[in-house]
Amino acid sequence: xxYLTLVICLICLxxxxxxxxxxxxAEVQILENPTAQSDLEKGTETAGNGVLNSSAVPLYNFExxxxxxxxxxxxxxxxxxxxxxWCKPCVEEMPxxxxxxxxxxxxxxxxxxxxxxxxxxxxSLVIPFIDRKKIRSKVVLLDDPDANSWIxxxxxxxxxxxxxxxxxxxxxxxxxxxxxxxxxLEKQIKTxx
Amino acid sequence: xxxxxxITLEIAAxxxxxxxxxxxxxSNNFSTIPAGYGIGDVAANIxxxxxxxxxxxYSDYPNAKGFIVIFTCNTCPxxxxxxxxxxxxxxEFKSKGYPVIAINPNNPEVQPDDTFELxxxxxxxxxxxxxxxxxxxxxxxxxxxxxxTPHVYLLQKEGGKNVVKYIGAIDDNVRxxxxxxxRFLANAVNELLQGKEVSVKETKAIGCSVKV
Numbered sequence: 085x086x087y088l089t090l091v092i093c094l095i096c097l098x099x100x101x102x103x104x105x106x107x108x109x110a111e112v113q114i115l116e117n118p119t120a121q122s123d124l125e126k127g128t129e130t131a132g133n134g135v136l137n138s139s140a141v142p143l144y145n146f147e148x149x150x151x152x153x154x155x156x157x158x159x160x161x162x163x164x165x166x167x168x169x170w171c172k173p174c175v176e177e178m179p180x181x182x183x184x185x186x187x188x189x190x191x192x193x194x195x196x197x198x199x200x201x202x203x204x205x206x207x208s209l210v211i212p213f214i215d216r217k218k219i220r221s222k223v224v225l226l227d228d229p230d231a232n233s234w235i236x237x238x239x240x241x242x243x244x245x246x247x248x249x250x251x252x253x254x255x256x257x258x259x260x261x262x263x264x265x266x267x268x269l270e271k272q273i274k275t276x277x
Numbered sequence: 278x279x280x281x282x283x284i285t286l287e288i289a290a291x292x293x294x295x296x297x298x299x300x301x302x303x304s305n306n307f308s309t310i311p312a313g314y315g316i317g318d319v320a321a322n323i324x325x326x327x328x329x330x331x332x333x334x335y336s337d338y339p340n341a342k343g344f345i346v347i348f349t350c351n352t353c354p355x356x357x358x359x360x361x362x363x364x365x366x367x368x369e370f371k372s373k374g375y376p377v378i379a380i381n382p383n384n385p386e387v388q389p390d391d392t393f394e395l396x397x398x399x400x401x402x403x404x405x406x407x408x409x410x411x412x413x414x415x416x417x418x419x420x421x422x423x424x425x426t427p428h429v430y431l432l433q434k435e436g437g438k439n440v441v442k443y444i445g446a447i448d449d450n451v452r453x454x455x456x457x458x459x460r461f462l463a464n465a466v467n468e469l470l471q472g473k474e475v476s477v478k479e480t481k482a483i484g485c486s487v488k489v
Binding site: 200235242245 | 352353354388424425445446449450451452453456461480481482483484485486487488
């Protein structure tokens with residue numbers, strides 16, 4: 085009996101937490117996310133060395149992105165999310181990626197946030213965004229204008245709208261276009277892990 | 278008895294929570310790609326409000342050979358980067374029978390920069406030479422299958438019907454018009470004008486997801 089009550093409470097909690105993520109006020113979401121917050125407080129090691137990674141946002145063309153992540157056969161699972169600072173739904177789902185990045189540390193899993201901001205906005209938009217949101221996942225900027233060639237290479241299911249996420253490991257891939265909740269993202273990851 | 282009642286109550290509560298939760302998750306699944314039109318499909322006529330307050334439909338253009346339909350919006354950086362090119366396309370092809378029809382599919386309640394008033398302002402500031410229509414019912418973008426802005430559909434009139442001939446990007450460099458190497462859309466219109474089949478029928482471009 086008590087157990088059942090507990091389960092119901094838990095489900096309620098999960099449902100509420102989930103609802104919160106849907107809040108359109110993206111500004112407060114990373115702080116509202118319990119995992120992300122506790123990591124911030126700990127001064128975390130999720131970015132590798134506890135240093136915010138905004139100082140190192142490499143510019144890659146698609147070939148380099150493929151080489152490093154999308155076609156890398158090194159047993160690491162890469163959660164590659166295409167986003168941009170001005171893309172509201174992308175910003176809204178980012179806490180879920182941050183949570184995954186910090187909670188799957190032991191599983192050889194890395195979150196790569198691929199910014200599609202224009203390269204000339206790196207210093208004025210992307211880096212301030214990373215600092216402000218205290219983003220700890222790896223951020224790279226894809227500087228490759230010929231999207232018609234690399235969108236289908238990323239996934240034949242991708243229309244080109246962002247956000248879009250592909251989870252890859254040793255040639256296996258799972259793709260999703262559109263925003264995701266943490267639950268949806270974890271489900272997608274589990275199909276590949 | 279009391280216990281039984283409590284259990285029933287809890288099960289009912291559980292059901293409500295689960296149902297509520299599943300309703301929530303399914304409402305979140307809007308991201309699945311809508312089917313929309315493919316090459317060769319007949320596009321339905323439209324009847325949408327232009328920024329000048331008048332309704333516009335394809336039948337208002339009896340002399341057109343077809344239409345360059347572009348789903349776009351006010352502030353998406355890709356849409357903004359494409360504005361001058363869209364104006365140039367209208368200039369280049371309206372006189373040849375393929376006018377541009379721009380449609381904003383975004384819901385201003387989700388994307389406050391896309392109100393009808395701000396559309397009017399944009400059209401005025403940029404000097405749009407083509408209709409900039411508001412997809413108020415959100416039915417047109419869905420029927421076409423537009424997922425992002427900008428997203429182009431090239432239609433050709435055939436026996437009174439508007440047949441989809443090309444879907445995708447304006448060109449191969451949405452960020453920088455000056456660095457374009459391949460003008461996908463213009464090439465397709467030129468091929469139609471020459472009575473040829475469009476050689477590159479579909480392309481992909483990054484765009485801002487349609488906000489509804």
